[in-house]
Amino acid sequence: MSEIIIEPVTRIEGHAKITIFLDDAGEVRDAHFHVTQVRGFERIAQGRPVHEMPSLMARICGICPVSHLVASAKACDEVLGVSVPPVAVRLRRVINLAQIVQSHALSFFHLSSPDLLLGFDSDPAARNITGVAEHAPELARDGIALRKFGQQIIERLGGKRVHPAWVVPGGVSAPLQPDQRDAILATIPDARARAIRALNWFKANLADWAEEAARFGSFPSLYMGLVHETGNAAYSDGELRIVDQRGKRLLDGGDPKRYEEYFGESVEPWSYLKSTYYKPMGYPEGIYRVGPLARLNVVDQLGTEAADQELAEYRARLGRYPNSSFHYHWARLIEIVHCIDMVEELLADPDILGSDVRARAAINRTEGVGVSEAPRGTLFHHYKVDQDGIVQWVNLVIATGHNNLAMNRSVAQVAKHYVKGADVREGALNRVEAVIRTYDPCLSCSTHAVGQMPMEVDIVDPDGAVVRRLSRDGG
Ligand code: MG
Ligand code: NI
Numbered sequence: 001m002s003e004i005i006i007e008p009v010t011r012i013e014g015h016a017k018i019t020i021f022l023d024d025a026g027e028v029r030d031a032h033f034h035v036t037q038v039r040g041f042e043r044i045a046q047g048r049p050v051h052e053m054p055s056l057m058a059r060i061c062g063i064c065p066v067s068h069l070v071a072s073a074k075a076c077d078e079v080l081g082v083s084v085p086p087v088a089v090r091l092r093r094v095i096n097l098a099q100i101v102q103s104h105a106l107s108f109f110h111l112s113s114p115d116l117l118l119g120f121d122s123d124p125a126a127r128n129i130t131g132v133a134e135h136a137p138e139l140a141r142d143g144i145a146l147r148k149f150g151q152q153i154i155e156r157l158g159g160k161r162v163h164p165a166w167v168v169p170g171g172v173s174a175p176l177q178p179d180q181r182d183a184i185l186a187t188i189p190d191a192r193a194r195a196i197r198a199l200n201w202f203k204a205n206l207a208d209w210a211e212e213a214a215r216f217g218s219f220p221s222l223y224m225g226l227v228h229e230t231g232n233a234a235y236s237d238g239e240l241r242i243v244d245q246r247g248k249r250l251l252d253g254g255d256p257k258r259y260e261e262y263f264g265e266s267v268e269p270w271s272y273l274k275s276t277y278y279k280p281m282g283y284p285e286g287i288y289r290v291g292p293l294a295r296l297n298v299v300d301q302l303g304t305e306a307a308d309q310e311l312a313e314y315r316a317r318l319g320r321y322p323n324s325s326f327h328y329h330w331a332r333l334i335e336i337v338h339c340i341d342m343v344e345e346l347l348a349d350p351d352i353l354g355s356d357v358r359a360r361a362a363i364n365r366t367e368g369v370g371v372s373e374a375p376r377g378t379l380f381h382h383y384k385v386d387q388d389g390i391v392q393w394v395n396l397v398i399a400t401g402h403n404n405l406a407m408n409r410s411v412a413q414v415a416k417h418y419v420k421g422a423d424v425r426e427g428a429l430n431r432v433e434a435v436i437r438t439y440d441p442c443l444s445c446s447t448h449a450v451g452q453m454p455m456e457v458d459i460v461d462p463d464g465a466v467v468r469r470l471s472r473d474g475g
Helices: 050-060 065-080 086-118 129-135 137-158 178-215 256-262 292-298 305-318 325-348 404-418 426-438
Strands: 002-007 016-022 028-035 222-227 239-243 249-254 263-266 275-278 367-374 377-385 391-397 455-461 465-471
Touching: 016 426, 028 404, 050 065, 050 377, 050 391, 065 086, 065 367, 065 377, 086 129, 086 137, 086 178, 086 325, 086 367, 086 426, 129 137, 137 178, 137 325, 178 305, 178 325, 178 404, 222 249, 222 292, 222 367, 222 377, 239 256, 239 292, 249 256, 256 263, 256 367, 256 377, 275 404, 292 325, 305 325, 325 426, 404 426, 426 455
Parallel strands: 002 465, 016 455
Antiparallel strands: 002 016, 002 455, 016 028, 222 239, 239 249, 263 275, 367 377, 377 391, 455 465
16 A cells, blocks of 8 residues: 655645555555644633633634634623624624635635646746746735735724734624724725636636646535525524535524534544534535535525626536535635625624624523634534633534545545656645645644644555655745
């Protein structure tokens, strides 16, 4: 048996490893994506007062702190038994949408556009955002500007870019000021123009990536995301919807608090990252995907004009339920447009400046579940506390866990097509990494560890010996 291990997989956040197993003929028998480090935020939280959870949990991840803040604050809302003021509900939406724009921009422009623009087989030394800036300066500038757009909104609302403590149990800590609102609204037209330009570039070049689109995790699965009652996309509120590859609704109006009834978690021997599956279908048949591809499949429409025009074209070209993970890229760009639209819509309502933004209460319940859509998919925080509000037990179910089975199947699909033996082209191994990048796995979250860590690819022979190792710096 022969094994190819890609470690580090470059241009994803966190630490992980890909192992490719060869058979006696040098063909790929299987491949695994595994996460190799765990920091244990679930344990760190024990013994702390529940009101500290949002700001503590935001430290799980430097990439998606706001999604953790929102999910955590919602779990705390349950423990307090409060009804969050409507203005605060909408302000939490704004900051989460801004987070999605900045994270999606990082994923698409910085991490994935180098492959798309320069080619999967191009010189790895130039396959980065600097290489993009040389060959397509406008594309690189649009990516940098869209990241900044999202980050500036988070700073203006939260006061600090990385770990804002503005989202709190019961609401948010301070109302939105008119000058902050006006400053954000002034940045909308430029951001929208840049997002649409990138989308047009992507659509114009889609045919060039037909081979990858056919093999990058192209298989039927279930899809999950949060949806409003209207059928519009929801990111900080809403209920769970799960559809199959033909759109049959297996779960609709699903109560996030009942997540344990919907999902089972299996532990694979090769990874610390648990794989979740849709419980009624069992493991591994209950494989599902979350994140941009899944969200566009579960919603009836996004709910804003420019984004819904783009969604209509996406569905016209790919079908109503696209099932290749390559299309995460296109879905991500459409979501950037939608999130910009939604920020504008929320801030255009004068009520957003209302001063009633926080409900206060003592501990009224000993358990709470909070949910939000992180950029890469649905995120659950579940806390149990004692009568004094001291945290006794925590369970986090993160987007990359939901996608873990699909990422493994995708890696195997790509490896079987592009890899033969240990003497394999760099461009082939890059595709094995690139399919993982389509999911934009947040390995900071997956490992509950802070910071960027690298990933590797190993090729292992039938005797278990590593015959090739691809090791590059992360970040
Ligand atoms: Mg967990
Ligand atoms: Ni994260």
